[in-house]
Amino acid sequence: MIENLILLLIVVLLFLDYKKVTTEKKIKRIYLSLSVPALYVFYSFSFDKSLPSLDDFFRLVLGPLAEMILSWLQIK
Amino acid sequence: MQVSKINYWQMAILFQVYITGSSIINIQGPLLAAAKNAAWIALLLSTLIGFLILYLVLSLHDLFPEDNYVGQVRKIVGPKVTYLFIIPFILVVIYVTANIVYGMGQYFTTSMMRETPLYIFHVLILTTAALTAKAGIEVMARMFHLLLYLLFFIIFMMLLLPMSIYEVENLLPLAPDGIKPIINGIYVGFGFPYMDILYFAMILPFIQKQTGKSLNKWLYGGLFFNGILLSITIMCSIMGLGPLVFMKKFPLHLLAQLISIGEIIERVEAIFGIALILGSYMKIALLLFIIDQAISSLFKIKSSQLIYILSTIVFFLSLTMYKNEIELGESGSIMQPTITFFFGFIPLALTVIIGKWKDKNQKYSHE
Numbered sequence: 001m002i003e004n005l006i007l008l009l010i011v012v013l014l015f016l017d018y019k020k021v022t023t024e025k026k027i028k029r030i031y032l033s034l035s036v037p038a039l040y041v042f043y044s045f046s047f048d049k050s051l052p053s054l055d056d057f058f059r060l061v062l063g064p065l066a067e068m069i070l071s072w073l074q075i076k
Numbered sequence: 077m078q079v080s081k082i083n084y085w086q087m088a089i090l091f092q093v094y095i096t097g098s099s100i101i102n103i104q105g106p107l108l109a110a111a112k113n114a115a116w117i118a119l120l121l122s123t124l125i126g127f128l129i130l131y132l133v134l135s136l137h138d139l140f141p142e143d144n145y146v147g148q149v150r151k152i153v154g155p156k157v158t159y160l161f162i163i164p165f166i167l168v169v170i171y172v173t174a175n176i177v178y179g180m181g182q183y184f185t186t187s188m189m190r191e192t193p194l195y196i197f198h199v200l201i202l203t204t205a206a207l208t209a210k211a212g213i214e215v216m217a218r219m220f221h222l223l224l225y226l227l228f229f230i231i232f233m234m235l236l237l238p239m240s241i242y243e244v245e246n247l248l249p250l251a252p253d254g255i256k257p258i259i260n261g262i263y264v265g266f267g268f269p270y271m272d273i274l275y276f277a278m279i280l281p282f283i284q285k286q287t288g289k290s291l292n293k294w295l296y297g298g299l300f301f302n303g304i305l306l307s308i309t310i311m312c313s314i315m316g317l318g319p320l321v322f323m324k325k326f327p328l329h330l331l332a333q334l335i336s337i338g339e340i341i342e343r344v345e346a347i348f349g350i351a352l353i354l355g356s357y358m359k360i361a362l363l364l365f366i367i368d369q370a371i372s373s374l375f376k377i378k379s380s381q382l383i384y385i386l387s388t389i390v391f392f393l394s395l396t397m398y399k400n401e402i403e404l405g406e407s408g409s410i411m412q413p414t415i416t417f418f419f420g421f422i423p424l425a426l427t428v429i430i431g432k433w434k435d436k437n438q439k440y441s442h443e
Contacts, residue, residue, distance in 0.1 A: 006199050021381040034385045041392035053397045054171050058415050066414040073260040
């Protein structure tokens with residue numbers, strides 16, 4: 001119940017914020033572009049928490065190297 | 077439009093808030109796990125790396141004092157490479173912010189308010205931080221002044237009150253497992269908190285220039301104070317808790333639990349919670365401000381327009397990135413130093429080298 005209420009409040013706040021800030025076309029475009037990752041993480045939170053996140057992206061790019069460094073540091 | 081400016085002292089306070097705010101609570105656990113008894117030495121050594129990062133940041137600031145990091149990168153390496161450097165930079169700052177939010181929420185749901193859902197803490201702290209960031213740098217500089225004193229007062233009390241249980245012998249042996257745990261500690265300290273100094277480069281152009289005064293000595297002095305303070309908190313934790321200290325994520329919390337003076341001052345760990353909220357709140361507000369500044373400068377739009385949507389992204393990200401505290405710990409100690417090195421330190425170092433080289437060549441052509 002509280003969770004849904006918070007989500008509803010966030011949607012209302014963002015809608016009002018969007019209306020207020022988008023006087024310039026460029027800002028409007030960037031705001032809408034940022035709404036895409038916002039919707040993705042919202043979907044991930046509400047429906048499917050197993051979706052890849054920013055942490056998974058970084059692990060994909062640098063994970064093996066980070067593990068290699070750590071294993072070297074932990075060898076006595 | 078009038079651009080907000082802050083004076084040297086306010087900038088020094090913001091830097092202290094930024095660099096000490098959340099680390100004074102969060103750094104002990106990961107460093108003690110990595111470097112054991114030598115954690116305080118590792119922290120002092122990683123402070124030296126912090127000095128190097130600050131030197132690089134201030135070198136860029138000296139070249140282009142009116143620009144933030146994004147503007148400096150654009151002027152030095154050109155607009156196309158700027159996107160290559162700054163988009164990963166923004167992602168890293170978002171990632172670091174989400175980590176701090178999650179760390180704060182996890183502390184409360186695992187140690188103090190177990191029945192309250194995680195998202196309640198996240199939404200409350202992010203709403204407050206977003207409103208503060210929206211208010212601007214001047215408001216933050218004035219407001220955090222008092223909060224920083226309060227934070228330091230709480231920390232000093234938490235270190236002084238359990239003095240009777242401190243045992244200096246607990247500090248020995250200094251490095252029983254050799255040099256590698258110390259290097260591991262330096263590696264952890266590099267990722268958090270010292271690589272965060274780079275993100276602060278987004279705030280430096282807000283300084284109001286004063287003739288005859290130097291910003292550099294304030295910031296170097298602030299960093300020195302931070303290194304000493306953090307290593308003292310680690311030493312006190314080891315002296316007070318002994319071998320138990322290596323098993324706890326928040327040793328200061330446990331230290332606060334042990335405080336007992338007469339029957340009046342007992343179990344003051346709730347005060348530790350206040351310090352954690354204060355430190356995290358100030359740091360999150362500054363980081364949200366920094367992300368907004370970075371995106372606004374990158375796309376050359378009016379600033380402070382994107383703070384709410386960015387806070388929403390951080391909010392959901394902080395709730396979905398990790399399943400438990402262990403994953404956050406792994407991410408902070410293993411991934412964060414590597415990520416910040418590749419997406420933060422290397423672009424910074426390259427920009428400084430190219431910037432200095434270009435500056436030198438221009439001077440030569442004038443002569």
